[in-house]
Amino acid sequence: MGESRALLEGLRCYGLISAMWIRSTMTYRASFVMTTFGNFAATVLDFVAILLMFSQVDSLGGFSLPEVAFLYGTSSTAFGLADLLMGSMDRLGRRVRDGTLDTLLVRPAPVLAQVAADRFALRRLGRISQGSFVLVWALTHLDGLQWTPLKLLLMPVMLLSGAGIFSAIFVLGGAFQFLASDASEVQNSFTYGGNTLLQYPPTVFAKDLVRGVTFVVPLAFVNWLPALRILGRDDPLGLPGWVDLAGPLVAVACCAVAGLAWRTGLRSYRSTGS
């Protein structure tokens, strides 16, 4: 009972703080439009790189362009959602260094909600819209896709649980910065790096790497496993079929681990001491 009240309170605070930042962003509307466009354009470029690759070849790792675009679109949309909601977590290290984290600790609102909503950047809609454009393009160009009710249901579930997994990684990265306040770049390897990884078919990568992102850092559940099911392809590790549907469970487990890590990190925080 107490837990769920705390969760609701956290969400309420998150909503209030992000609404405040959106109001402040909208004061400079032209700047908002430009930065959103910049965010959109930045993500377009890595898709252009894939298009350039396909101007030289017909398939990559046995996957056609629409199939790779499907992977790209699902991963980018899921990551874009997580980036919009939790992308501010990498600022935590700076707050630890300059001592402004202490201000958040004395406010009557959950620290996680305050840090996550800090400088809430609506311009990150740029990445989500670019990802969804590619996803829609892929869906209209995939020939012979056999839709079943299960696959239709799997689409939104995949995007939401993918966003959940990426959000958990953002929070874990934030918790790590309690230990090493200068190390915000490490989380880029798993967030931006993970997103880049998932844009390509798993057949491209070494088996051990695929195992690593399935069993250790479960990025494969963001899109690889469910997307391969939708595309009607076997997963390269030959896992049982129900694993493709385990995304939501994995997302919940990741969030639980991230929550524990966050608490541990916050408890160990000792400020500058002066």
Added chain:
Amino acid sequence: MSLYAAVAVSGFRRHSTYRVATAAGIFTNTVFGLIMAYTYIALWDQRPHLGGYDQSMAITYVWIGQALFITVAVLGGGFQDELIERIRSGDVAIDLYRPADLQAWWLASDLGRAAFHLIGRGIVPMLFGALFFDLTMPGTPLTWVFFILSVAIGVVVSFALRYLVVLSAFWLMDGGGVTTISGLATMFFSGMLLPLNVFPGTLGEVARLLPWSALLQVPADIFLGVHTGSGLLKALAFQAGWAVVLLGTGRALQAVATRKVVVQGG
């Protein structure tokens, strides 16, 4: 001259202070190198001599790219934010009073930064790549010398481009938009996403002539032994030409800025 040498040394030492950040950066560059190496292997499996590279050269290109990513400041950074902030706040007026040249001062500091990043963040990802992949290494020590020279000129070109971005703050006050656009152009046209010799047709020809190709494509091609003999000298001259043109443009623009623009502040 000794003043600028001292500035360069302090730039080196300043960046060497952040050890944890350096370790974190090495880790990230290695992860990205790993991901890109596998995608390039898949690409070169399909087209074995794409862009004139064999597979080993293509993988080597990835690791050179990761080693140089921060050194040539692909996503901007280094002195950029600091100087933009000084222009915005008006502090740059004090800098212009100093008995040192503004452009040369920041160039020296950026060269010091780049030297640290080449050593601190370049060597480990490269070693990791060499350990797990079959890389194409330079055959002679002389190639290494030309490679380092080419990287140095690449850093100067990168600096000159970023300096132009910074100067735009004299008119725009907020450098954010221009910084973003310049970062995107650098990411794409330096060949960081895909080697420029893989770009098809006219796009490739144009991309190879633009200044950004001096940041990664030219040094990488020297490392891989694509340029030899007179071709090597031509490649270095190409880089140096852009460095001179862009530094000159920067000086001209700076003169206009300091003459015409009223510095902020009361």
